[in-house]
Amino acid sequence: MPVSRDDVLRALARVGLPDGGDLVSRDMIRALSVEEGAVRFVIEAPDAGQAARMEPVRAAAVQIVEEVPGVGSVSAVLTAHGGAPKAPSLKVGGHPKPQAGPLKPVGVDRILAVGSGKGGVGKSTVSTNLAVALAKQGRRVGLLDADIYGPSLPRMMGVSGRPASPDGKIIEPLHAHGVTVMSIGLMVDPAKAVVWRGPMLMGALQQMLGQVAWGELDVLIVDLPPGTGDVQLTLCQKTELTGALVVSTPQDVALLDARKAIDMFATLKTPVLGLIENMSLYICPECGHEAHLFGHGGVRAEAERLGVPFLGELPLHLDVRIAGDDGVPVALGEGPLADAYAALARGLVAGGMA
Numbered sequence: 001m002p003v004s005r006d007d008v009l010r011a012l013a014r015v016g017l018p019d020g021g022d023l024v025s026r027d028m029i030r031a032l033s034v035e036e037g038a039v040r041f042v043i044e045a046p047d048a049g050q051a052a053r054m055e056p057v058r059a060a061a062v063q064i065v066e067e068v069p070g071v072g073s074v075s076a077v078l079t080a081h082g083g084a085p086k087a088p089s090l091k092v093g094g095h096p097k098p099q100a101g102p103l104k105p106v107g108v109d110r111i112l113a114v115g116s117g118k119g120g121v122g123k124s125t126v127s128t129n130l131a132v133a134l135a136k137q138g139r140r141v142g143l144l145d146a147d148i149y150g151p152s153l154p155r156m157m158g159v160s161g162r163p164a165s166p167d168g169k170i171i172e173p174l175h176a177h178g179v180t181v182m183s184i185g186l187m188v189d190p191a192k193a194v195v196w197r198g199p200m201l202m203g204a205l206q207q208m209l210g211q212v213a214w215g216e217l218d219v220l221i222v223d224l225p226p227g228t229g230d231v232q233l234t235l236c237q238k239t240e241l242t243g244a245l246v247v248s249t250p251q252d253v254a255l256l257d258a259r260k261a262i263d264m265f266a267t268l269k270t271p272v273l274g275l276i277e278n279m280s281l282y283i284c285p286e287c288g289h290e291a292h293l294f295g296h297g298g299v300r301a302e303a304e305r306l307g308v309p310f311l312g313e314l315p316l317h318l319d320v321r322i323a324g325d326d327g328v329p330v331a332l333g334e335g336p337l338a339d340a341y342a343a344l345a346r347g348l349v350a351g352g353m354a
């Protein structure tokens with residue numbers, strides 16, 4: 001039996017807090033995702049002071065979840081709202097002063113945020129492949145991984161190592177497959193749990209946008225964390241976003257969450273430039289047989305209902321995952337899978353979005 005969210009929550013309910021109650025009854029678990037045995041969640045403390053004292057609780061939570069049958073890996077991040085801004089864990093250049101107006105790196109024409117209501121719908125897969133497809137079409141593309149809770153973009157783009165900063169101020173991004181790449185995950189020590197406080201998070205994002213030498217770009221694609229939390233809010237409020245692309249699978253439950261993401265962007269006055277259906281059509285790698293495993297047409301119908309452009313369908317195929325795991329996005333190659341991303345990229349260019 002694969003491990004479920006409920007299994008994980010039951011385990012977390014056994015993690016007591018020094019001042020009474022447990023992680024679940026005190027409603028401290030956020031962004032819980034369980035994918036093929038990989039469990040990720042955020043522990044949100046009420047304030048920065050408590051978060052600083054909660055590292056033993058985080059360690060206990062990781063240990064207890066690791067013991068749940070079927071769990072392969074556990075990643076838990078401590079976070080808190082409010083509190084005084086502390087020295088950032090991103091050592092390069094210190095904390096930039098908060099900017100008054102919306103931020104847009106000099107030389108970057110457009111910033112597109114890629115969001116989703118829930119995790120695991122393929123947001124990072126779409127971001128990386130779209131970036132590569134646009135680069136193949138001659139666009140100058142940057143890719144920023146703002147997913148602090150589970151940065152997967154470096155792996156999917158095949159980049160690793162800490163970006164250099166020869167002068168201690170400007171961070172040099174990495175380059176892969178014709179795309180300029182930067183990830184918050186590359187700047188923090190993977191062995192250390194990061195306590196992201198609201199102001200720190202803002203500082204880190206500002207650093208990613210303002211201190212990275214992005215160069216001249218037609219479009220910067222920002223891969224958001226799933227859901228509708230702090231990072232999304234911050235980014236939409238503080239950045240001069242051209243707009244947002246929302247990725248969903250055709251399932252009703254994913255669509256419900258996509259609707260929440262669309263509502264959030266609307267509230268923040270970030271234009272939703274379109275919906276993308278991922279894992280739309282399953283193509284059997286053995287025989288080429290096509291099937292709609294998660295239903296079909298749900299995202300297009302939802303887009304029509306909401307009056308938002310529908311940007312395209314992307315097939316579900318084993319090669320997409322393998323290519324992502326290998327750091328060589330499938331859009332780099334030839335064939336129907338690469339063609340689907342090429343069509344999506346062409347549509348964005350034609351619409352003046354990239």
Ligand SMILES: Nc1ncnc2c1ncn2[C@@H]1O[C@H](COP(=O)(O)OP(=O)(O)OP(=O)(O)O)[C@@H](O)[C@H]1O
Nearest residue numbers: 119120121122123124125226315316317320321324
């Ligand atoms: N079209 C597809 N066909 C096959 N596998 C896919 C497809 N899209 C995504 N995947 C796989 O599904 C998993 C989740 O995808 P991905 O990490 O892109 O999702 P995500 O929405 O960014 O998740 P999270 O928000 O949790 O970071 C990955 O293993 C990825 O390779």
